[in-house]
Amino acid sequence: MSRLYTVVFRAVGVTAVQDCFEINPAANKPCRIVRLKLSQYSDAGDASDELLSYSIFRVPATATSGSGGGTPPTPRLVDPTGSAAGFGVEINNTTLATSSGTLEELLADSFNVRVGLDMPLEPEGRFGAVNGTLLVVRLNVVPQDSLTMNGVVWIDEEG
Secondary structure (H helix, E strand, O other): OEEEEEEEEEEEEEOOOEEEEEEEOEOOEOEEEEEEEEEEOOOOOHHHOOEEEEEEEEEOOOEEOOEOOOOOOOOEEOOOOOOOOOOEEEEEEOEOOEEOOOOEEEEEEEEEOOOOEEEEOOHHHOOEEOOOOEEEEEEOOOOOOOEEEEEEEEEEEEO
16 A cells, blocks of 8 residues: 655755755655656746756665755655655755765756746656665756745655
């Protein structure tokens, strides 16, 4: 049986490359990203227009968590009748997650800051990770100027 959770960050001043979300699955509870949204509300108009590169990585063993981010949020159940999440999550780490192996880049793309990013994933295209690995959504570039950003990721946890 799987459960669906959201993890949110809100009103974060972004001035550096960072791991927007770092998901650390619990033992015997694989996780998959179901949907991802990133947006900003501090820059508007053509003069502030820019494209931001982002990637989704699976960080294999031995994975080392990043640091320097916000207070780890509590994953929230979409359906309030389930149990608490087993996975851990960190947000907005400016010291990036690393591995003793090679990071597995699962997606590389960009989005326009005026439009934002809304990426629902079909079941067969959902990026996953298991215990001992991390699943990371990374902003790959430094914005031209500080952006005030929001983000939410929907995570399906099995087990």
